[in-house]
Amino acid sequence: MCKDCAKSDLALLEPVFAEFEGDRHALVTILQRAQEIYGYLPTDVVYRIAERQGVSPAKVLGVATFYSQFRLKPVGKNLILLCKGTACHVNGADSIAAALMDELGIGDGGTTEDGMFSLKEVACLGCCSLSPVMMINETAYGSLTPQKARDIVRKIAAEGASS
Amino acid sequence: MRIVVGEGSCGLAAGAGKVHAALAKLGADVGITGCIGMCYLEPIVDLYDGALVARLVRVQESDAERVFKAAESGDLSGVEDLKIPAEDEEFLAKQTRIALRHCGIIDPESLDAYRAADGYKAIAKILGVDGGPGMTPEQVIEEIKTSGLAGRGGAGFPTWFKWNAARNAKGDEKYLICNADEGDPGAFMDRAVIESDPHSLVEGMLIAAYAIGASQAFVYVRAEYPLAIVRLQKAIRDAEEAGLLGDGILGTGFSCRLRIKAGAGAFVCGEETALIESLEGNRGMPRLKPPFPAEKGYTDKPSNINNVETFANVAWIVLNGGAAFSAMGTETSKGTKVFALTGKIRRGGLVEVPMGLTLRDVIFGIGGGVRDGRRFKAVQMGGPSGGCIPESLLDTPIDYKALGATGAIMGSGGMVVMDDSTCMVNMARFFLDFTAKESCGKCVHCRIGTKRLHETLVRITEGRGRDGDVELLEELCKGIKDGALCGLGQTAPNPVLTTIRYFRDEYDAHIRERRCPAHECAALRTFSIDAAKCKGCTACAKKCPAGAIAGSLRNPHAIDASKCVKCGACAATCRFGAVEVL
Numbered sequence: 001m002c003k004d005c006a007k008s009d010l011a012l013l014e015p016v017f018a019e020f021e022g023d024r025h026a027l028v029t030i031l032q033r034a035q036e037i038y039g040y041l042p043t044d045v046v047y048r049i050a051e052r053q054g055v056s057p058a059k060v061l062g063v064a065t066f067y068s069q070f071r072l073k074p075v076g077k078n079l080i081l082l083c084k085g086t087a088c089h090v091n092g093a094d095s096i097a098a099a100l101m102d103e104l105g106i107g108d109g110g111t112t113e114d115g116m117f118s119l120k121e122v123a124c125l126g127c128c129s130l131s132p133v134m135m136i137n138e139t140a141y142g143s144l145t146p147q148k149a150r151d152i153v154r155k156i157a158a159e160g161a162s163s
Numbered sequence: 164m165r166i167v168v169g170e171g172s173c174g175l176a177a178g179a180g181k182v183h184a185a186l187a188k189l190g191a192d193v194g195i196t197g198c199i200g201m202c203y204l205e206p207i208v209d210l211y212d213g214a215l216v217a218r219l220v221r222v223q224e225s226d227a228e229r230v231f232k233a234a235e236s237g238d239l240s241g242v243e244d245l246k247i248p249a250e251d252e253e254f255l256a257k258q259t260r261i262a263l264r265h266c267g268i269i270d271p272e273s274l275d276a277y278r279a280a281d282g283y284k285a286i287a288k289i290l291g292v293d294g295g296p297g298m299t300p301e302q303v304i305e306e307i308k309t310s311g312l313a314g315r316g317g318a319g320f321p322t323w324f325k326w327n328a329a330r331n332a333k334g335d336e337k338y339l340i341c342n343a344d345e346g347d348p349g350a351f352m353d354r355a356v357i358e359s360d361p362h363s364l365v366e367g368m369l370i371a372a373y374a375i376g377a378s379q380a381f382v383y384v385r386a387e388y389p390l391a392i393v394r395l396q397k398a399i400r401d402a403e404e405a406g407l408l409g410d411g412i413l414g415t416g417f418s419c420r421l422r423i424k425a426g427a428g429a430f431v432c433g434e435e436t437a438l439i440e441s442l443e444g445n446r447g448m449p450r451l452k453p454p455f456p457a458e459k460g461y462t463d464k465p466s467n468i469n470n471v472e473t474f475a476n477v478a479w480i481v482l483n484g485g486a487a488f489s490a491m492g493t494e495t496s497k498g499t500k501v502f503a504l505t506g507k508i509r510r511g512g513l514v515e516v517p518m519g520l521t522l523r524d525v526i527f528g529i530g531g532g533v534r535d536g537r538r539f540k541a542v543q544m545g546g547p548s549g550g551c552i553p554e555s556l557l558d559t560p561i562d563y564k565a566l567g568a569t570g571a572i573m574g575s576g577g578m579v580v581m582d583d584s585t586c587m588v589n590m591a592r593f594f595l596d597f598t599a600k601e602s603c604g605k606c607v608h609c610r611i612g613t614k615r616l617h618e619t620l621v622r623i624t625e626g627r628g629r630d631g632d633v634e635l636l637e638e639l640c641k642g643i644k645d646g647a648l649c650g651l652g653q654t655a656p657n658p659v660l661t662t663i664r665y666f667r668d669e670y671d672a673h674i675r676e677r678r679c680p681a682h683e684c685a686a687l688r689t690f691s692i693d694a695a696k697c698k699g700c701t702a703c704a705k706k707c708p709a710g711a712i713a714g715s716l717r718n719p720h721a722i723d724a725s726k727c728v729k730c731g732a733c734a735a736t737c738r739f740g741a742v743e744v745l
Contacts (some may be wrong), residue, residue, distance in 0.1 A: 017471035025462070027444030032386070042495050066446040066603075067427035069386050081387075086543060086579045087350030089507035089593050123430060123597065124348035125387055128579075129175050129202030129512050138389055140176035146735075 008042045017052050027053060031070060035155055040071040064116035069124070076111045078156055081135040085124030088131040096132050098123065099146035103153055116160055117153065164216060164234040169207040169267055171198030171358045172390050173512075177205035178224065185227035191234065197359020199267025200513035202256055204247065205665045207267075210234055215237070219245040231658050244256055250531075251510065259491065261499050262315075262352075263477040265361035270488060271394050277362040282696055283407055285481035286369050292413045298481075300330060303374040304346050307477070309485030311497030316433070316470030317548065317574045318650070320497075328457035329375040332465035339372045339380040339419075340461065340468040342438055346430040347546030348597065349577035352501040353471035357384070357391035357511055360475070361398035364419065365408065367474030370481060372419045374468050377482055379420055383438055384427045395423055403726050415669030417473040429600035430547070434649045435468045437603065447658040449649035454546040470575070477597045496562040500573065506543075506580040509534040516561070526580060537582035541665070545574025547594045550661030571663040586683035588673050592620035594658035599650065607653030612643035616659060625686045628674035633663055648663040665712035672709075682744050689745050692733075694719035696741035703733035703742065710722070 015147040020026040030053070034045050041064055050057040064070040064081045082100060084093050101107055104117050127133045130142025134149065141152055168174070178684045186193045187415050199207060204220035204478060217239055223228060223506060239246075259424060261268075268274040268360045276278040277283070291297020298306070308323035329337060343362065345353040345406045368380050385391055399421055410418045424442055429502075431437045432447040439461050441447035460466025476498065480488050489497040492560065498516040502525060505511050509531035526532065526542060533539045541551040550571035552559065559565050566573050579589070589685045601614040618630055640656030663670060670676045679687040691714075699721040704712040704720055712719030722733070734742040 013622065026442045027440060029424065029444075031426060032425060043193065063444070063446055067429050071427040086593070087349050088547065089348075089590075090506045090579060090585055091580055121429075122387065123346070123601070124350075126351035126354045126385075127173055127176050128349055128351055128503060128577075129173055129205075131505065133176070138170065142173075142176045157582065 008038060008044050010044065010048050012037050013045065013048060013052075025061065027055070031060070031064055035070060040074050043072075055143070059088070062093075074111070074115075076115050077160065078117050080117060080153070081122045082119065082120045082124065083125040083127070083131065083133045083135070084121045085128060085131070087128035088124075088133060091131045093132045095146050096134065096144050096149050100134075100153065101147050103150045116157055121138055164237060165194060165211040166230065166234050167194040167209040167211060167270075169197070169199055169205065169209070170195045171267075171355055172388075173202040173204040173656050174207065175390070176519055179206035181224045182206050182208065182222050182227060186231055187226045188226060189231045191225070191231050195270055195272065196268060197266050197271045198259075198355045198513065199255070200263065200515075201251065201510070202508050202512040203424055204251060205591045207247075210239075212237070214709060217242070218247045219384065220247045221245070223665050226512045226574070227579055235505070236633035245456050245466045246644055249606040252290075254512070254514070254529055254531075254539050257524075259499050259517050261479050261488070262472050262501050263513065263515045264479065265363060266355060266513075267425050268562070269589065270362065270406065271359050271361055271694070272397055274362065274405060275396070277360070278673060281482060282362055282478075283366055285478035286366055286373075286407070287413060288481060289370060289373060290413055290417060292415060298304055300374045300376065303370060303481070306481060306485045307374075309483070310476075310480045310488035312476055312480060312488065313491070313496070313563065314470060315476075315500065315575070316560050317347075319546065319570065319573055322469060322473055325457060325469070326371060326374050328455070329465050331469035332458050334465050336379075336464045337375055338378040338464055338466040339368060339381040339463045340434065340435075340438070340442070340466055341368055341380070341471060341499060342435065342468050343382055343384040343388075343427045344432050344438060345388075345575065346433045347575050347577050348547055349505055349579045350503045350545070352503055352513055352576055352577045354385075354388050354391050354473050354653075355472070357388070357395050358369070361391075361395045362402065363478055364395070364471055365398055365402055367477035368421065369412070369419055370477050371467065371469065371474065373417055375389070375465075377467070380420065380425050380480070381442060381461075383432070383442060384423060386427055386528070390421060392425060393635060395450060398527045399423070401734055405451075429603070430597075431603045431649070431651050438468065439466065439648065446603070448605045449651075449675065451648065458621065472576070476681075478529055491561060493565075494574075495564045500561060500576060502576045502578045503529045504578050504580070507533050507535070507582040507585075508577075508580040518562055519560050521558045521560050522578075525561070525578065526557070530580070533582045535582075537584065540581045540583050540585060541587065543571075543579040543581065543590070543658075544577065545572035545654075545657070546577050548650065548657055549574045549577075549599050550574060550657045551581070551590065552661070553665040555665075570657065572657070584681055584683065586679050586681040587662045587669045587695070588620065588625050588679075589681075589683050590646065591659045591662045592617065592624050595620055595655070598655040602655075604650065606648040606652060608643045608646035609648065609655065611650070612639055616643070621658070623673045624672065624679070624684045626673070626677045626684070628670075630674065632674055633667070633670050671677065672738050685731070687723065688729050690722050690727055690731070690733060691743050691745070692720050695719075695740045698739055702736050702738070702739070706732045708732060 050060045208219040287293040313319045436448040436450040595617040699717040
């Protein structure tokens, strides 16, 4: 183990291991649960999962990096999923992306310095009739314009600052 | 009157949840239903008095009080303006709904509601617990064969053939898998079915499990569909409690367990062998076929995989007979198909129509054509594996063979409509950006081929195209089609090939004239200010990040082309339409 690794509370994983004990096909599901617990997949968590599943850390990391859902770095308090699907593309998703990146000062996959927002472009959220769409913390915002996208983010930031 | 709010993902995103809460606060007894498919009219509120009395559309939170009053008193005069316009009623009237038969009508969270709509009668008929003789697995497969049902996920392979192969495969332990990893951008019918009618998926899967002899079943759902997962979980729990799932179903010897596995975001997992790898907890990389999953699938046991929409048709076929299903459609394509109409369409949403209708019938007849008074250019079908079909081919019937002949495919049913503001070269670039990112990397042709295609397309859209680029693209496409291991790679060139085939002039304009006919490619646009329209408000000059706009207050401004970075900020800022984009 590296000396700079995160020191996560690994005890939180025990109920997950208990639920999937003996199931050698559960790696993806276990990683999903772990990410729900920690918000991302810290290195020490990856190592612990490898140890308990009886596979190499390389195998766990291989799976974690294959799927777009998994994150190896912490995300901001509010995760913005910006849809770049076909319908959104046709309806101007690029201009929404540009507006959000300008507003937040981050790129795709980035997190703002204050840890309030992370931005991630995704393939399709399946709300095509509302395109262009973004989803923030599982709430979908549709029929966006660059200005509307900025306003939504500003509103969330203001609510976060006052709470 | 009973108030029912449409609460699929689209409805909720449009504000249905707020409308529901506001109505409930007023003391109304509010029911829910799924997605009726008219996404462009959400949020939708239905008023029932036994039967549907009125459908109210684009209902806002602020309308809650008058909707409540109307429902209480039965006097609808206060909500006249919210009633669905007559022309929009055509949207539903022109459809034939089988897979979507309950969507937007019944409460998706209620087992009783599904049962009241003939739910679980098909499985009862098969198991012979409805007083009838029951059906053998062979008879079920025969009925599906009669129906002509083909895989609705894209490939269009006959469903009965797959079931039969899995049934005849050696082994006691067999698996049934539902592919709900709806990955094609622009398609969302599977999400709508699970959110709006989860029990029809469960029943369809039970029938398939009985037919092939499986006692274990999985639904592999995209993690991006949280509401679908929640509703399916509830449906499974309710069905288990009612003895419709688990051991000894309906008191017979038939047992089947159903579990949900959430996907983790990888387009390639829509490919069946990659999906199996993912179910096993591995990187979702396709396996070589043969052996096919029917022989060696999940944990090397015989497995059968079908898509959500396919399963959603099954109970209807068993109850109404395969012949009733095959009576609809064409020689080579039977029954109905669901399409997700999106893009620059006036009436976007989910439509289900009999095979054999033309693309024009669907796009113009039901969808109302292109919105904002613009001109139709093309429709993209089949997502990243499909192609763009031009206006001249709009009379092509919806049929696996006829659509295949255009270079596009039926696919899972995404129909993205484009108008004259969409650049077809940029469209091809968009899809190759997608497939290059989603390529799993296992085979060279796909991993490197899609990357090279993407690079070439980027070069063309950025005005650095070279003579011979189109031929280079065609050569690469052929190599990838011939050499790639799985469906993702083999079909990835389709968006490039169809745009070259039908829109070659746009490629040539980009390469030879450094011009984007649709004015979409940023690097090829030029901006100028019409002095006659410019009021000299200075707004554009203030917005320009490059300081390329000069001019004084109340005098026409001008853009210095040598400084312009072509960002378009001036055009977006100008309130007088004075910035011309060419």
